Every structure is written in structure tokens, then in C-alpha cells.
Amino acid sequence: MSRIAPLEPPYAADVQSHFDRIMRGAPPLVLFRVMAGHPRAWEKFRGGSLLDRGPLSLRAREIVIDRTCALNSCEYEWGVHVTAFAAAAELTEAQVRATVCEKADADCWSAAERDLIAAVDALHARATLDEAEFAALSAHYDDDQILEIILLCGFYRSVSYLANALALPLEATAARFPR
Template sequence: MVARIAPAEPPFAEGIQSSLDRVMRGRPPLRLFTTLARDPRLFQKFFAGGLLDPGNLTLRQRELVIARTTSLCKSEYEWGVHIALFAARAGIDDAQILSLACGRPQDACWTHEERLLLALCDMLHADCTIDDALWQSLASAFSDEAMLELLMLAGFYRTVSYLTNALRLPNEAGSAPLHSLRCQGG
């Protein structure tokens, strides 16, 4: 796959380089980041919206929402990056990876709280809202601040999926494949 917009080439402006250094921690910058680096304003706006810092959710909760959202959006690029970089650290095993890509919140591999997170992603993806019953269930498990973060996280990664899909970004080296997972019926 050939990207529709070529990434910026180093050297990057100081603000962009410092953001890349902070996020990438010595690894080469991701293609999404260098593509956005073509416009310093857009790059900074994107990084200002990032939610990968410690917040109101655990690493596992955050990564479940990101993986489910990017899977639902068929973002091979972003799914691959997050599964490769964070799944093991978040304790997400192979059965759970398959469920995130092809399964349902009711799958046996999830706890009650994790089922709520996946249901949130599914309902937001399908309806762009959450019904009262799910809201009440989530509110019994998460603080108001965590609820806000969950909504922002799912929305941000839907936006990221729009970017990566429409730009046709080729997968990063070492990223996890989404399209090759063997889903039942697919």
C-alpha cells in the first residue's frame, strides 16, 4: 500500500522533534506522526489530544478501548501499532486479541468490567451514543472522570482510524496484523 500523502522528512522543527522524542523514546517515529509533521499546527493539535499518559484508566482498560475501536474501524495500521507495542504490557493474551478483532463483549475471556468497555466501544461505533442501561452499568464501575476519558479515548481513536485509513498508511514494521486474523465466518 502506498500512502496518499508522503511523510515529512527530518530534520523536524524543534517542537515537533521534542514531541517525537518524548513519545517514541529512542524508536523511529511512526509514519502517522511524520505525516502529520508536514503541518506543525496539525501535529501539535493531534499530540495535544493524545491520551496515552497516565489518567483515569489503567493501561489495560485504555488498550482494550483503543484495540476495539480501531478494530471496529478496520484501522489495520493503528490496530497493529497498539497490539504490537501494548498488548503484552497490558496483559492482553492471544484469545483476547482475537476477541477484540472478531468477537463480542460477551466472550468468556472478559471480566464483567471489560465487557462493559467493549460494549461501550460497540455501541458508540454503531450509534454514536450510549443508551441509559449501558451508561448506568458503566457509571457503577467507573468514575465520572473515567467516563469522560473513555468517551474521549474512543472518539480520538475513531479519528485516528479515519486518518490512517483515508491516508492509506502502510503498516509499521513489526506491527500486528488485523486482516489476517482468522475470524469465524470471515
């Protein structure tokens, strides 16, 4: 059970409308139900505006999110994203596994994806990119995309903190970390 109780239905109309927009008809995730029970936290969470697609391809976005969650040992959010988006992002089984178990230079990634994962790893480890890492990222992504990558890393690190520190139970239908 979560350390902070999630909301239970029926939900207030404004909360239900947010759930409907985010979940597109699926039941709301425990994470969303916990956050929505605390208006200030919910507003800040949604205010990040990173729950939409943004300027990255779905594939690049999911690589960033999956790798960030894996680096933060957040099986909850990693599993939610792999289940919901891996197929649409055309991530192979080997690539999904690599987000958790492989280094950035794994053979299953393109050169651009290796540079993307190396940037995620650097941001996680040092909260910055050195000149070579930034140059490598800039070879494949424009300024808007680079800003999105950095913001996604920070946002999903925060999501990982929430899911891990609140001991959110894994979603029943979500993927599990490869062993």
C-alpha cells in the same frame, strides 16, 4: 505509500522533541511523521492530550483503543497498539483476537471488560450510550474514567480515519489483524 508524504529526517528541533517524548527513543510512526508535516493538524492532533495514560488502567485503555480501531477496520493503529502495549496490558492472545473477531460478551473478558467493550461498541454504532449501557459502565468506572473512555473512542476513531483515508502503510514491526 501514504497519500500525503511523511516528513523525512532530519526533523526540526521542536518536532524531534515531540517525537522523542511520544516514541521514547523508537523511530517515529508514519502517522506522526505525516501529521507533523502539517503544523495546524499536528497541533490539533497533539492537543487532544490523549497520547498519555490518563485515569484508566493501561489494560482498560488498550481495550478501548484496540476495539475502536478494530471496529473502524484500522489495522494500522490496531497493530501499533497491540505490538507496543498488549503484553504490558496483560492481554492474552485470545483477548487480542477478541478485540477484532468476537462480540462484547466473549468469555475471555471479565464482567467489567464486557461492559467496557459494549460501551465502545455502542459509541461506535450509535454515538451514544443508553441508560442501561451507561449504568453498566458506571458500575465499574468513575466519572473521570467514563469521560476518558468516550474521548478515547472519539480520538481513535479520528486516528482510524487518518490512517485509513491516508492509506498509511502498515508499520513493518506491527501486529496484523487475525484472520
